[in-house]
Amino acid sequence: MSLVLHVDAAAWRAHQDSVVAGDPGIVPVAKGNGYGFGLPRLAGEVRRLGLDRLAVGTAEEVALVRGSADEHGVRTGGAEHPGFPGDVVVLTPWRPGDAVAEAALADPGVITTLSRVEDVAAVAKAHPGARVILEALTSMRRYGMRPDEFEAAVAAAEGLEIVGWTIHLPMIGEHLGEATDLATTALSACTVPLWVSHLSPDDLDRLRQTFHVEVRHRVGTELWLGAHDALHYRASVQDVHDVTAAERVGYWQRRAGRRHHRLAIVSGGTANGVAMQAPTAAANGRQVVQTLANGVMEAGRMALSPYSAGGRKLFFAEPPHMQASLLWVPDSVDVGDELEVTMRATTATPDRTVVE
Missing domain, CATH: 3.20.20.10 (Alanine racemase)
Structure with a gap:
């Protein structure tokens, strides 16, 4: 995977x-x-x-x-x-x-x-x-x-x-x-x-x-x-666990929230460049607002991940591991599914590149 x-x-x-x-x-x-x-x-x-x-x-x-x-x-x-x-x-x-x-x-x-x-x-x-x-x-x-x-x-x-x-x-x-x-x-x-x-x-x-x-x-x-539509990063769902509210998960033993009841382990982590990014240039007002909003969410332990399911970004359960990430996912996500991943190409190191 x-x-x-x-x-x-x-x-x-x-x-x-x-x-x-x-x-x-x-x-x-x-x-x-x-x-x-x-x-x-x-x-x-x-x-x-x-x-x-x-x-x-x-x-x-x-x-x-x-x-x-x-x-x-x-x-x-x-x-x-x-x-x-x-x-x-x-x-x-x-x-x-x-x-x-x-x-x-x-x-x-x-x-x-x-x-x-x-x-x-x-x-x-x-x-x-x-x-x-x-x-x-x-x-x-x-x-x-x-x-x-x-x-x-x-x-x-x-x-x-x-x-x-x-x-x-x-x-x-x-x-x-x-x-x-x-x-x-x-x-x-x-x-x-x-x-x-x-x-x-x-x-x-x-x-x-x-x-x-x-x-x-x-x-x-x-x-x-430049050919944006020709490039797609995908990660596989390796495992899914049902958890209860306030149950501790991950390295850092964070408690699951009331809305979080399915924990997915997916391929891709820091070794692949997942969630790695350079400091923003904040070149316009929108970028400044986005940076502030992301900071507020992370301070509240609600960091959006680059993984998507059904067109919606998923939240990290905790910071990515070296070769896997823990995500809160909806009921529609199961083992073997592939998730789209938004990667910053200049920091990305995929496990494989498939030129089709």
Whole structure:
């Protein structure tokens, strides 16, 4: 009995094909948990799409998309794991002391991100000929060099192959002006392709019309998760117990309420990412109200679960266990039933993925 991700293969791949066809400079992103699918599977999809570039989050993930290791670092290879044969861009910038990132610099198929002038100089000295991409600091304020450092970075990169400037923008707001200003300064220092993220199709077109260099668009969420109706997480009901009001249940021995008389044990827990979520951005009034309401319910030990039966969310009896969850269910739920589960794909680790 498992938590399973069911994928409508035809609809999922049709969506991928549509996204790629509408974006000639696309660079697929496969990082972390592979958006719930796993990195090796996404690497195979990029290969199917016939693309020659793929971005990963960290240097450790290169082996996963190449098919030379699995998620546990065990070497694989062979016909079952052909992997992705094209260029792999590592998005997390190189830093001194990272042995895996250091080794990747010697791989001609890996493009390393550099975000500090001193790192550019260090890599140029130790690894002449390495392929690198230089990162500009945006209003994200995460990684990157200021515009007044661009020329120094290019000078320090003597002997390296600069394959582009990367501009990683925030997810909300209008940022075409910011991207244009950064690109203008960057291209005056070194004329190479621009690698951008989080720009609308119209803004991408404007950027391409403004600059006579290739503009490569990094895409993850929209490519892999945009076909919402093609993806369904389902969990099986493993057991059901009748309980009486005030009877204690679970690890934490909470008492059953007057309305709670059926306790179901279902597949899926913290190991699968059940009920795990990032702090809300609270970007609008509705999200603020939802956050407050959820907090009030949890304080009263009435936490809604991501499991649904008959189109209605079910309540947790207590926080999820590692591989199972305890839920209060209606009389219609019985052993062997499957429940729909709403999962945050970027934290989901299903027991199985079935591409149908």
